[in-house]
Amino acid sequence: MENKQIHLHHLLLHHHFGSSKNTLKSISLFSLVLCLFITTAATKSSAFNLSTLTFEQGYVPLFSDFNIQRSPDDKTVTLLLNRLSGSGIISADYYNYGFFSARIKLPADYTAGIVVAFYTSNVDTFEKNHDELDIEFLGNSNGKPWRFQTNCYGNGSVSRGREERYRFWFDPSKDAHQYSIYWSPKNIIFYVDEIPIREIVRHPAMGGDYPSKPMSLYATIWDASSWATNGGREKVDYKYEPFSSEFRDLVLEGCIVDPLEQISSTNCTDRVARLMAQRFAEISPEGRKSMKWFREKYMYYSYCYDNLRYSVPPPECVIVPSEKERFRDTGRLREKMRFGGSHNRRHNRGRGRSSRRRSRRSGSGKEAVAAAAAM
Numbered sequence: 001m002e003n004k005q006i007h008l009h010h011l012l013l014h015h016h017f018g019s020s021k022n023t024l025k026s027i028s029l030f031s032l033v034l035c036l037f038i039t040t041a042a043t044k045s046s047a048f049n050l051s052t053l054t055f056e057q058g059y060v061p062l063f064s065d066f067n068i069q070r071s072p073d074d075k076t077v078t079l080l081l082n083r084l085s086g087s088g089i090i091s092a093d094y095y096n097y098g099f100f101s102a103r104i105k106l107p108a109d110y111t112a113g114i115v116v117a118f119y120t121s122n123v124d125t126f127e128k129n130h131d132e133l134d135i136e137f138l139g140n141s142n143g144k145p146w147r148f149q150t151n152c153y154g155n156g157s158v159s160r161g162r163e164e165r166y167r168f169w170f171d172p173s174k175d176a177h178q179y180s181i182y183w184s185p186k187n188i189i190f191y192v193d194e195i196p197i198r199e200i201v202r203h204p205a206m207g208g209d210y211p212s213k214p215m216s217l218y219a220t221i222w223d224a225s226s227w228a229t230n231g232g233r234e235k236v237d238y239k240y241e242p243f244s245s246e247f248r249d250l251v252l253e254g255c256i257v258d259p260l261e262q263i264s265s266t267n268c269t270d271r272v273a274r275l276m277a278q279r280f281a282e283i284s285p286e287g288r289k290s291m292k293w294f295r296e297k298y299m300y301y302s303y304c305y306d307n308l309r310y311s312v313p314p315p316e317c318v319i320v321p322s323e324k325e326r327f328r329d330t331g332r333l334r335e336k337m338r339f340g341g342s343h344n345r346r347h348n349r350g351r352g353r354s355s356r357r358r359s360r361r362s363g364s365g366k367e368a369v370a371a372a373a374a375m
């Protein structure tokens, strides 16, 4: 694991969705009813059958050990961000397909500029053609809600972002909630509390854009002042340090392999078949209803509806009329969200991404700025 290095995101997404006048306080009876609906939908289908690991069993520190706290039973890891550094952990192994999950509690109160990330990647092994599946939580200034995004890269497809952005139906800093990434040769599903929120079904035309090389699981907290909140206008305020994010109920399931072996000595056929036979591998009819509900109410950006960026939606996009009618051809909402705020109409869009190692941080942002200019 010595050669594991930091993988920093420089995702320059200059959307300005952050400014909301309403806060979570304004969640109406309407949405409470919807919460009940979604909770019922989740409990009706019996829970995923998962076995959790201690930190020692599955993880190693990624960076800034001094900001990684482990509970006495080693089942809870707290990652701190303070003025010295963020911090991160990484799975000790690579998985050739898998299910990755944790219950995460995000920092409360003022969290502008902060990103907490839970993602799979192999950028440390395949620098030029890495794969990645992201859940990234974006902090906000006092009283404004956290938001999050998911993304997918395959074989170095960094110029073809597949972002979706969402709000929550709960306050993710109040309690721990379960976030999961399921990844198989057939499909990818992102879950929040066992509610499927996004599915990517592998389409042949995706080619290498569909992640297919072994990946590790990463969990990090870091200062992303340059882009995370309100297009970078609201920065991390270290007056409120340390910012702490708690991870527990750690689940790593899949076929463990050595990513550098040309012909793997591990035959993953049976292990992957077992993975794909699990409940989380397929979305039930109730799950579909919950997913539709979530996406209609809480998704506020989708690359699939961003016709300015992709005049033809990427092949895996499933255009859902009830979703599409809510979006402009910028992939952004036509109307204000029903609660949780407005979105700023001023565009200063730029997208681009580069993942780089710690040693190559200087000069970061250049490619991203170039990509932004090319939009």
Ligand SMILES: *[C@@H]1O[C@H](CO)[C@@H](O)[C@H](O)[C@H]1NC(C)=O
Residues within 6 Å of the ligand: 049, 050, 051
């Ligand atoms: C849950 O998984 C364990 C092995 O991980 C298995 O022994 C058990 O039978 C499973 N339970 C159910 C209800 O599927």
Ligand SMILES: *[C@@H]1O[C@H](CO)[C@@H](O)[C@H](O)[C@H]1NC(C)=O
Residues within 6 Å of the ligand: 129, 155, 207, 208, 209
């Ligand atoms: C992945 O990228 C490598 C290097 O750029 C290329 O040689 C390979 O053909 C790509 N694989 C797929 C499946 O597109």
Ligand SMILES: *[C@@H]1O[C@H](CO)[C@@H](O)[C@H](O)[C@H]1NC(C)=O
Residues within 6 Å of the ligand: 267, 268, 269, 270
């Ligand atoms: C891997 O295992 C499966 C099922 O056990 C078997 O059918 C297949 O031939 C094996 N593949 C290799 C390359 O050994």
